[in-house]
Amino acid sequence: MSGIADVARLAGVAKATASRALSGRGYVSAETREKVVAAARQIGYVASPNAASLVTGRTKNVGVIIPFISRWFFSEVLESVEQALLQEGYDMTLYNLPRASPERDRVFEYFLARKRFDGIISVGIALSEPEVDHLHRLGRPLVGIGGPIRGIHTIAIDDTASARLATEHLLSLGHTDIVHIGGSLAAEMDFAVHTKRLAGFSAAMTDAGLSTDGCFCASEFTMPGGYATGLAVLGDPRRRPTAVFAASDEIAFGVIVAARELGIHVPTDLSVIGIDGHPYAEMFRLTTLEQHPRSQGRLAVTSLLAELDSPATPDAAGELTVLPTVLAVRSSTSAPRPRLTS
Template sequence: MADRTTIYDVAGAAGVSISTVSLALNSPARVSQETRRKVLEAADALGFVPKPDAVAKARRGVGRVGVIAPFTSYPSVARRLNGVLAAVGDRPLEVVLFDQESAAQSSSPLLAGLPITGRLDGLVVVSLCLEEGVADRLVAARLPTVLVDVRHAGFDSVHTDDAAGGRMVAEHLLAAGHRRFAFLGEAQRSGLYVSPSQRRLAGYREALAEAGRPLAEGDVRLSGHDLAAARAAAGELLSGPGRPSAVFAADDTLAAGVLRAAGDLGLAVPGDLAVVGFDDGDLAEALDLTTVRQPLEDSGRTAMELLLRRLERPGTARQVMLELHLITRGTSTPGH
């Protein structure tokens, strides 16, 4: 049936026009999520494969892999991409980038459309939740896929232990003698998955509770992922009764907002307030920020190496966990 099915059949089954089918398959962001769902379900039910993809599947490969990630929202993602490109090296392989606006949502229209329209040999998904429906489509399309910073059964993945990172921070601050703690994380647009920010908070909260310093509800604030939003949320956190003496921010951008808020309130860092972030990018070094270092370039390099290996010889899914390290600097260590 796949060979006889046409775009006209898909349009008829989905109850939309031919042009709408074309948009849903080739420019998924330009149609509504409901329309895209109807088109994709109709295409799947009919076994429809666009002609260029059928040609590509008949060849040994198109010499192209995709990387989908929130490139424009998170500085850490660009460093992961550096690792991806380093692993590709001088191979005759084209790397196509797909930018997803935010990692704080569960649904990705780009990712939902890629199995049919990507025209790729393989895919690397960075810091984006993989919904069950999308995972099923990737498997059905036999598109080799490696996940970074996310795990899903049956897929290769490269990740770190975010909860362990949160524990590292708690142990560092407890050892420094702090008694009042807080956390600033990224607000989620969806509760359908557990984000890295939530996992970091879980480890931080657990270690503090074990030490007899449990976080109260008011000790946790969530904000948008930008400096202004983080600054405002941190200002509220630091202005209330029982001001914390130490704040753990889920990443370095949010930590920068905490530092700005501390400056607004005339608080000395680290004398009045210790601040710790997560990632250890250029921003952390510029701010002399204590932070948890992720092996960002290594994660991208390892992911691409896993994908290249899978393209050569398919096998069982492989899980690679990379180590985290606490980097102590002046925002938590007096006299650093």
């Protein structure tokens, strides 16, 4: 079996230099690193993670906790986190965290506590106070995505401001008969995403001097949910709005499909805007507020690894990085068609 001494001999360097080149710890010139890596590849040498851990104190593994895997936003964040970690030579251990349950308790009390991680990334999970205390006691760097968590650097968008901007875009086009199709408040997402997007819509309507009575319809955060709610909202021509602000792009896609099925032209008869920046938005020509989940994932990894290299003084309140959303205007929104007068 080949060892580090064999790699060093083939590369023509000292054993300590070969070790630094392969572990990434300590300075080694780019030319020397390339020679060492090429020598290791030539003889099939793979550094032992356990041995490296004894030297560096690191496992080169990051734990990630996430509530959903199959939903678009979470899968985009997860894929970007994994790619960013791999680029830095780190492995990832994933925990699909359910809501309050014995299974969730076991993740915190056993897996995160007893398995060795260099750090932990929490994606879209509003941790309870005992869970936050438990993670802090582990003494490892923590980064969150989705909303503020006590004592943890977190990354998020401003859901209220984004919803307000989406509504203001419709108002600026001349729409006054606008319906918000959003998530059910009874099935609220963590960090109150449904409530905040409804609040942004309501604030924009109120500031424009418009009533919000009867202007909200609940939907699942899915394309089928948007389709079903869209049929209900658009099916009665006497109460049909001229515009819909959908709380997610997937809801918006469902509304557009429902409109087409009912013979309603988008945007001539109905304007539709969403929030997310889903890859299918271009295909549906959907105007939307893009939130770039992949950028959030990459930033979380960058932040975590930076804290590993230079541990920050704990901030009791926690640092919140609010990323901007970008209005991408496409052909699903336009000025409303003038109403016929008798």
